[in-house]
Amino acid sequence: MRSGIRALMAMAALCFGAGISQAQYSDGTIKIGVMNDQSGLYADLTGQGSVWAARKAIADFCKSTTCHNKIEVVFADHQNKPDVGSNVVRQWYDVDKVDVVVDVPTSSVALAVNTITKEKNKVFLVSGAATSDLTGKACSPNTIHWTYDTWALANGTGNAIVKTGGDSWFFLTADYAFGHALERDTAAVVEKTGGKVVGKVRHPFPGQDFSSFLLQAQASKAKIIGLANAGGDTINSIKQASEFGIVKGGQNLAGLLVFITDVHALGLPIAQGLIFTEAWYWDANDANRAFAKEFAPANKGNMPTMIHAGVYSSVLHYLKAVHAMKSDADGAAVVAKMKSMPTDDKLFGKGEIRADGRHIHPMYLFEVKSPAESKGPWDYYKTRATIPANEAFRPLADGGCPLAK
């Protein structure tokens, strides 16, 4: 009986305590909404792994400091459709009181969420989507683009390939916002470094059979076939290019956006030698390996992608800012706070967020190992070059973002 009363009193104290801290947070809860592809071609490289990463960020943050007592994670599947994504986010902001939306792969969906978030003055932390327009002409005081973008991919991979003699390009482009942005940014890099673009073909998204497009690429006689697509589309393109003897015929493939899960799905015999740019690799250092070691058992044995790492890192920084302000109510103010604080975490190291919302950190040029070089499952990359933070992303002045002026 006595212990029962004590428990009751403790509970009352807790509620009271919670009541005090809740006064500063909108409806007393910091609610994080992870929205991504939970069922389609991007589900392994975003999906539940991102939900895990967001929860992990909360756990780590609360371990290191006294955190708000109600931080929740909700998640939803946008099926890579802008209309579905918009509906979910409106519902989240208006009814479910979500404070921040994170991840959101598929650029067309991310652009829609970007607009709604600004309109509702919430916070949008992009890890999954690629289009550099999110910090360019579509930039917003409520959005931070964390992990990578099409400009950074184009800059890393395009530069490296043109410099080693790959100076004529043919693009195989996914026919939506992301593919268009990646093709545009890569073509700009190729032309700037003295190469030329000899042709392009836009394939429906998602696609299945790419042989027809590959044959057009083959006929163009371009030295490099740039794959401006992602996930299952890239896997199928590479698989079928190998089947049609395109690489044996002297042309090379440039995977402009390749994730470790794609390499795993292709297998090293087909993927070996591919060169591409990424922001993060699980086996790069001890901190990354430790993160991956916890991630894999919870995610069907898959290693985390750079998107998962970006979700972790961006949620952590968000929590720091919100706790420093003791409020999550004003989205633009939270983002301004995040921009004013230097970023620092175990996965991305030290960095900063620019006025246009771009998170700045180094990028890496990786090459896929040959089966002989690989020491075991998921040992896939070797680092060809590190692109320093100040060169990795589009210069602030070039993006056309009104916030940068």
Add this chain to the structure above:
Amino acid sequence: MFELLGVPPQALFGQLLLGLINGAFYALLSLGLAVIFGLMNVINFTHGAQYMMGAFVAWMLLTYLGIPYWGALVLVPIIVGITGVIIERLFISRLYHLDHLYGLLLTFGLALMIEGLFRREYGSSGLPYANPLPGGTNLGFMFLPWYRAWVVAISLIVCFGTWFMIEKTQLGSYLRAATERPDLVQAFGINVPRMITLTYGFGVGLAALAGVLAAPIYSVNPTMGANLIIVVFAVVVIGGMGSIMGSILTGFGLGVIEGLTKVFYPEASNTVIFIIMAIVLMIRPQGLFGTPR
């Protein structure tokens, strides 16, 4: 060199051949659907999932038991066909006396569940499956991988074999008779329910065979069937629901048309089949080869 609508004829030949190869998949898949619909009046929406299962079972045989592609080609249709038989006995057989719509809803639900289970177990990014026939030959106008040539060959053999069996043999005549008047055929001492169950198993086996054929060239992932099934349904509708020959010819024909669209206006390549479907339905509602029911 002369050009045709801005495309060199050599490239055009290449694209025609590729269209034929893709058509081989459409034909095999729509054949299974046509057999099931034509003989059982069931609209089998599980077909895409069963195609996916074919590819996955081939991968499992290779990975867990070391059985190579050629073994899988024989075993997989049997294994997946048996799962089809179980599904027919447990679920579909209870719906024959109801409207088509119930069968459609049931099989659609089953497809979602099967895909969900595979996604849960194997993720969405796919599994590697090595090409058993690497290399190819240069035809002058294009490089023809051996594997694709093999796909066209086996697809033609299976398609016309099935057509022959159903339209020209005694077994086929029993099947067709059982569709028209099951009571009468039963009266002659033929076990009609068992024949129908086996027909479903056979149709499912055809889907699984297409899945094995697809494994080396397409990404083996849980959604591979969902992406294809809608197109294949359009093929069946254009060919005429239930018409065996119709679905074979339409499958190859639409593959070619889609291939040409990929050259002239790639952006429309995954809608062109549906445009054709709309036109065909307006002019000939029973489909190109169908008979009005």
